[in-house]
Amino acid sequence: MLSQYLDAELPESTCEEIRQHIHRCPPCVQFVESLKRSIDLCHKYSSSEVPRPIRQDVRRELLGAYRKMLSARGRASGL
Amino acid sequence: MHQIDDDVELARDLLSGKEEAFDRFLDRFRTKIFQYSYLMCGQREDAEEVSQETLLKVFEKLDQLKEPENIRAWVFRIAKNACLMKRRKSIFAPERELSLEELIPAGDGQGVERKLQLADWSALPETQALNSELRTVLEQAIGELPEIYRSVILLRDVEELTTEEAAQVLEVGTDVVKTRLHRARLAVRKKLDGYLQSARG
Numbered sequence: 001m002l003s004q005y006l007d008a009e010l011p012e013s014t015c016e017e018i019r020q021h022i023h024r025c026p027p028c029v030q031f032v033e034s035l036k037r038s039i040d041l042c043h044k045y046s047s048s049e050v051p052r053p054i055r056q057d058v059r060r061e062l063l064g065a066y067r068k069m070l071s072a073r074g075r076a077s078g079l
Numbered sequence: 080m081h082q083i084d085d086d087v088e089l090a091r092d093l094l095s096g097k098e099e100a101f102d103r104f105l106d107r108f109r110t111k112i113f114q115y116s117y118l119m120c121g122q123r124e125d126a127e128e129v130s131q132e133t134l135l136k137v138f139e140k141l142d143q144l145k146e147p148e149n150i151r152a153w154v155f156r157i158a159k160n161a162c163l164m165k166r167r168k169s170i171f172a173p174e175r176e177l178s179l180e181e182l183i184p185a186g187d188g189q190g191v192e193r194k195l196q197l198a199d200w201s202a203l204p205e206t207q208a209l210n211s212e213l214r215t216v217l218e219q220a221i222g223e224l225p226e227i228y229r230s231v232i233l234l235r236d237v238e239e240l241t242t243e244e245a246a247q248v249l250e251v252g253t254d255v256v257k258t259r260l261h262r263a264r265l266a267v268r269k270k271l272d273g274y275l276q277s278a279r280g
Binding site for chain 2: 001002003004007009027030031033034035037038039041042043044045046047048049050051052054058059061062063065066068069070072073074076
C-alpha cells in the first residue's frame, strides 16, 4: 500500500488517511522518506557497465533484418 | 515531450519504414536493454549477447507489434525472455538464493517496529548522480533479489515503465506487479539503509 501511495496510485481519500497517520508518527515519516529516497536512487541509477560500441557487421545484420521485415510487411499489405 | 510519447513516435517511424529511425532506435534502446540485461543476468558478456539477440528479434518481428503504444513493453518482454535463457551464475548472486523474508526482516514496512533503527537518509545528496560506491551497493541490492522481484523493480523503478507495461512484460496482473514491486522496494531500502548505517558508524 505504501508503494502505491508513493506512486500516486491510490484514491485521494485513502491517501489522505495515510497522510494523517504518517504525520502523527515520526518513525513512519522517517521510514516513508527513506523508502522514497531509495526509489529515487533507482530512478537515477545507470549501470556501471555500458555496452561496447556496436560492431559494423552487427549493425549491418540488424539493418538487413529490419529491411527484410519492411519488405515482407509491404508485400503483405499489397504495397 | 514525455519519454513514452517519443518512444511511440519512434515505433511508428520504424514501422512506416523511415530508415533514420533505425539508428535512433539503436541509440535509444541498446543501452536500456543492456542495462536491464546486465542486472538480470549479472554478467557483462551475457548482457551483450542478450542485447544483440533482443535487437535482432525486434527488427525481425517488428511487424508483429500491433500497437506502437506497446513498444516498450514489447521490447522488454523479448529482453526478459532472452535473459531467462541465460543460466550462468550472476556476479551479484549470493552463495545461495536468499528468500525475500531474509532480505526484509519481519516488521519492516508493516508498521515500523519501535526498536527499528533507521539510518540518516538526509545525508544523501539529493540532486547528485549516484557515486560509484552507492551505485555498487544498489546493484548488489537489486542483483541479490530473487528473479521475480528483481525483474519488477528494474522495469518499474529503473526503466520507469508503467504498472500496465510491467504487467505485460512479466505476463502477470497489475496487482501482482504492485505487490512484488513493494516487496522488492522494501528489500532494496533495507540494504541501502544498512549501508548508510555502516557508512555513518
